[in-house]
Amino acid sequence: MCTTCGCDDHSPLRIDGGPLHSHGQEQTRSVPVEADLLARNDAHARANRERFDSSRVRALNLVSSPGSGKTALLVATLERLSGEIPMAVIEGDQETQRDADRIRATGVAAVQINTGKACHLDAHGVGHACEHMNLPKGGLLFIENVGNLVCPAAFDLGAHQRVLVLSVTEGDDKPFKYPDMFRTADALVINKLDLLPHVDFDLAACEAQARRLNPDMVVFRLSARTGEGLEDWMDWLRAHGHQTGSVEEDELETLRRRVAELEARLQRAGLMSS
Template sequence: MCDTCGCGHGDGVTFRKPGDEAAGEHVHQHEHTHDHEHSHNGETHSHPHIHNHAHDHDHSHHTHDHGDHTHTHDHDHHHHHGDHPHDHHHADHNHTHHHDHSHGREIVVEQDILSKNNLLAERNRGFFEAKNILALNLVSSPGSGKTSLLERTIKDLGKEIKFYVVEGDQQTMNDANRIDAAGAPVIQINTGNGCHLDSDMVNRAVKDLKVEDNSVLMIENVGNLVCPSLFDLGEEARVVIMSTTEGEDKPLKYPTMFQTSNICIINKTDLLPYLDFDLEKAKEYALQVNHHLEFFEVSVKTGEGMDAWYKWLKAKMKK
């Protein structure tokens, strides 16, 4: 479970390359600690548990007094601890738990997770700078055209620029297979129930890809305009992609993503004659939340506007 945004990695995160037969490698294990304070017949004691396991709780009766967060439970607990499971049977006596709920602690935990992510992101960034790797984090809603943009870019510039791609999706190898067919080395990260990539995943992927100096690393994040905005991956620039089929008020609905982006690509401009989409209004809304945004209006399908995008990429590579 990601304690920052609430998404779960319960199904495990896997790394795979096209053609791999193995199902991938689980990189997230979950360990959590909690203290129970028990009052048995007037005697009170507490004990911590550190778990790396699944829980089975069979709760037959609950009495909750939320005034002071005192919970009385009449139930069975089944905890499986590594190689030594033990059961608590509380059917014959009342069992009082006192839980301390601290919103301050929740904030500290979130800060710790983001701080840990940001520390590794800075290490990633230092590695990219040292090897002259242009790392771009591509973010958008599902279906905006991230993968299509990458496919066309790789096919058109593949002879001039060495591309590597990290694909982020909850499930399937579909996008990685498309990028592989386009001609770029690629690794697929399947996040299970997770809704974003983080800097540790990118670090692992870059090592597996063996990214060379003087190249471009394209990181296609999980399709989501909320959680990926919180996680720095070590990229040089964040590229948010929206399409003409999504509505021009997208920047106002999801301002954090647009605030944290450097580039905004508006895709599917070939559909403008058939849609009630105001291109200038979309740009105006985006600039309201981030007046530093640079725009590219493109149709990946027809190639219209792609030259300006390619020119920007080449200029960044020369720095």
């Protein structure tokens, strides 16, 4: 039993093929264990969000059904933005390291969570994955969820935004069939636009359904394969993902304030001339 988060040593979760806890880091997280599964998940999610915020990391939870192109979209994005924004990826799949390997091939760091029997990531597993990586300070952390259009909707991972990927090969009727996923997403990426001539996917009808469920949702139409439409998506990432000011500037500002406080105390004590 993990003493800080209550997880079982026999947990089926695997991070980069190994156990959840890296040696000596068991005390880094402290989350009250609550009875209810979702309440407990929410507590872990809050802890994750605090961790992200303290590193000025913007975290994005990518959800979709299996094979919509989440990893392909990430690879295309990382290849184009990695010189510009610090980025890292947490990959979630039931089994295999394949997606993490595809990410690492771009030169960006990735940690793979294998969920075993579970059909979604939860905030607890994401918190442990963070212990196995350096967070991309001042940048973007992408969390690719297990492919599933149902269960991931219920589990807050502590991410700031949720991105739903839907490919044109899946049918334009998905929003009304899987409303929770569409209601809880901040952005919809309609992927595989290059295949549109070969399928009977009505883009306008799909978007109209999605907006009925979620009027605030921002929609991108793109092809991770050809790169068409990627610019708008990357502009959104730049605007919503990159924090203004750097971690170093924040730390310097804190130090300056501390020095000013100490000088004021010395002056009050008559130990320093003004």
